[in-house]
Amino acid sequence: LRAAATKPVLFGALTTTVVFLALNLGGLPGMAQLGSIVGIGLMAAAVLMLAVYLPFVAKFGVNRLPARGSGRILPRGRRSWAITGILLAGASVVLVFHGMPGAEFSSKIMRPRNSEAMETFEHIQRAFPAYSGKSLGVVIEGKSDAEMLARLGEAEQRLDGAAKADLIQSPALPRGWWPDAKVQASNRPVLAALAAQKDRLVAEADAVGFSEEGIALGKGVLEALEKQATNGTGGNETIIFPQSGAAREVMRLFLTRKETGGGYLLGSVEPKDGIDAAGKDYEAFRSLTGGGIWLSGWDLFKPAIAKLVREDMTRMLVPMFILLVGMMILIFRRVADVGLALFAMVVSTVLLLAIMSLTGLKWNFVNLMATPLLLGTGIDYAIHVTLSLRRTGGDFKELWQGTGKALLFCGASNVIGFGSLVFSSSDALVSLGTVAVIGILLSMGTSIFLLPGWRHR
Template sequence: MRALFSKPWFIGLLILPLFIAGMIRLKLETDILATLPGEVPEVKALKLLRDGFAGGSDLLIALEAEDEFESEEAMTTLVERLQKRTDLVKEVRWAQPMEQQAQSGAALMAWALQNTDPAELKVVRERLEGEGAKVKLQQSLQAVANSLDAEKVQRASYDPLGLLDGLDASAMSALEGSMFGLVSEDGRFRLLLVTPATGVGNYKAAEAWLKQVKAEIAEWRGERKLTLRYTGEPAFQAEIGAGIEKDMSSTIGITEVLITLLFWAMFRRLKPLLWIQGLLMLSMVLTLGAGGLLVGSLSIMSLGFAAIVLGIIVDYAVLIIQEARQHPELDSKGLRRLAAPGIVAGACTTATVFLSLIFSGLPGLAELGLLVALGVLVGLGVMLAFAPKFTAGKQPPNTVVVTTGPPARHGLAVVATVLLFGGMATVFALVGLPKFQTSAESLRPTNSEAMDTLQWMQDRLGQLNEASLPILITGPANQLRDRVESLSVKLDAAVKEGLLIRQAMPTLLIGDPAAQVANREFIEWLLAEQPRLEKEVDAAGFAEAAVGLLRGVCGVWKPALAGPWPQDEANAAAAPVLGRLLATGARAENADMDKGQGVALASISLAGKPGLPDRAKLAEVQRLLTPETGAWVAGWETLGGALSTLVQHDLNQQLLPILGLISLTLLITFRSVKDLLLSVLLLGGGLGALAATMSLLNLGWNLASLAAIPLLLGTGIDYGIHILLSLKRTGNDIRHVQATTGKAVFFSGMTTVIGFSSLFFAGNRGISSLGLACCVGTLWILLIVLWLLPHWRSWLRAK
């Protein structure tokens, strides 16, 4: 048995089932919010906004026509078409014609009235008893005939009895926001909300469902000249999932092709190229299997790990080939013993730096670090196990490099060193350090039709010079109404002070069981008086539509009184609309809220543009929302500041431990303080040159690109270890080291650049900027390590 465990093939058979299980478990995570820290209040608010309310999984269809009439006609026929597809669509919501709005809004108005202040309904009853109804109807007729206020005329036309006088202005604002707000001011642009008939919990299901919906709409559209665009959760899921698949296949493929071309250009041999490709693929398969067991998913932020890993571990094979060329007399064991110290030291240092990212506040970045570290360690094992067997004693003749001529001179390197550090100092003095961008733009997709459509929708539905933001008010369900009322007072004061343009709070939409019990008497009275009131409305000369509100609310209350009373939001006739504004009970618990908690959705408008609020005023609003209010601004606009503070805090906490680990590894590897200081100078020069380049190009750090600092520390020190150890072995023979180990390090560095450059095309702006920073930083480090570092060491040793 002991003999079997010494066989690599037997060990491989034992671990094979684990890797297969990992591959089966591995899935693509398309949720952008899953890559962000769930404990941050602003992230919680976004998740709650999406998961806590009905409509969180809706598809938003934006439609624009050449005129208002054509837009309304197109939307009406499209709704009729989709409503027939009950296999695809559960519910549709749109800006309906006025008569349909009155019918669909009756349930909501009935709910608001039964939860309003009983004293207000008592006043309404007193006004309508006896001859009072005739007096009120005459007042409404005069308003219709003489008032110059269009809103007052409309109100008197559909509510001549004044039933809605029992609701205050803020409640009516919330009601109007619930029923309307899906059409632009010019009437040309309209929005349709489509709820899927079945769950679309993964991107494959979302993509298939969206394809069916689009096919149905394409058949309906025919020759109509319309603009139709799609956004919402299904569109984002389908788009991001397909993007991850494309990024994974294209980045790995492009990286492989470029590495192959580079290898052929430098070594001109086919056989090593084939086995290197085989070992790279084996390393990736094993890494994906291990990643599936440990992580379980690949997110939009971690999908670039494969290209990074390929760029790093191919270095180990090339370094082994280079040692085999220089020492053709060694067998595989001897070659492994010679090459292993430098490769192991570099791999362990690189893996340690990437592993430090698991302490990042961004789960997506932590996942990226873990997967890269796994890939580096797996690749280290694979290359040390197999590469010496493929290379020892099998190199072509005349591959040993023999350098001739005088020793390398330091003059040009001294000038370059002065220019490098002098240039950095000049740039920092004149331009300054790169600024840190606190916006959340780096977390958004790079090219996203769904995101562009969402922005277009906000522009068309919003006011040109203001930005609207959702507010979530949370707390115990039985205290939610009080919290909303208290916050409404605060925000009303903010409107008067000019901080806000407007605010809409769903105060009277929040259930009040005590008010319902007290208002039952009024409801029973109104049901009894309904025939009389309808006759008096008709006798006063109003149109048939004028009794629509009375009939609507009475039609809601009649069956409601026969059931459990008081009602809760889930059992009310208005539940479909209430679910979009309130979350209590099971829905709140499904959104990870504690039992007994609830949340209400409000909105504010402040100066700015759609999607771009005035940052100073937004900060003031956030200061108003103290913890005791239980209120958060739920928008990407507030996310950047919170996450940037967290990321900078993480960097400050991680940088010193990382530097400490690197220093310890270097001391163990070199057993020389001078070589340790040279390594620090190498890293400082590379990172400083990167920062100077970013300042000159007017580029700043963002939430994702800051991760380039620990990544460059890991990859940069790897190159330094190989060059310094080679210099140590050859007695600082610069020409020899540059022609041998330097050639391998150049190949290694360029493959790393290739790996990072593939991130340019990632579907996430942050990952793309991370790839750019890593590429530029790696190129600077390569320049220093291949040219200047050997001269620095030679000069120090000579001194």
């Protein structure tokens, strides 16, 4: 029992761990953390299985009954290759006429199902365009007040040019909220004139019947104007900026300013009808950014994250593939077995893409996390099947009654676990569960029912 189980469990855990640890080569912190956690968990589970569970079963487990049946459920030789050819031909036809599965990197996939809160939020978006999904944020950064004002002027020029090019509607920049020393200096004579009439204005307000609260508020405003009017006398000019908690609570929605000057300011723009900021017009919107001025929004997130995902996939998959091939060479030490294991992975991948294309499933930044799982389990299943056939001399009966059924139950438990996600209220988790279930079933079916027949002579 120890000899039969040690190599498949250890090698399967190692290859799957390598796949998940390779996620650390990408640029997405969440994916890297997922890879590290799963990789550590897999190795811990393998050690626990071999060091604790296996000796327990060997000592106290029931003796294994002889294999029954002929294992005829597993197709052999030409029949296995014929089934494989039919499946690949059908998948190729689907991919040719339907195309590859698309990608959707938008906020829609995070939308919860049957949510009153979400329906209310969407109603607010329709009523207030600034909060709609089409609206893009304009983020401006300045290390000082002078730099912020200069960049505000630059942002206005860029956005005015975009408006003239019919890319956006009139931009909304809260420029007047950022303190400007020159403007404040030009306002002081007017403020001084109002402050000089403070006593008269308060008395007249009292005479016409203003409440005590209203008079107190007016008096406070006039005192603040008087303070601003006298600011700068004696050469000690400072920039006036609201300090009250109420004012800060309002302003935090669109600006933040450091005590020494500078900070961030948030405006908004809305693309005109017919403008596709995430598609054909993406480069035009991208040209508006730079120099401390950025556009942000879900429409711009899609092409940006798509580019990052493509770069990460190349950065991760190339070394991952090299490591997997190297490990399989060490495990199998036969080029034919390595080639068949990789071919099984290719077959299940092509079938997965065809099913996704046919059913309208799309890749997103959540179900992409299923790819290392599918790659790891596919290789894992192939290792178990190949080592079982080599250990039993190609006995299909032993394979089906032992390793085959064990892998079926293992795959079924994974399918049940990921399948439960389809009942989630989040479309993102539903897509993750759906892709994982389809991929696991295909990997399991290919390794158990087709791979043995490919090796049969």
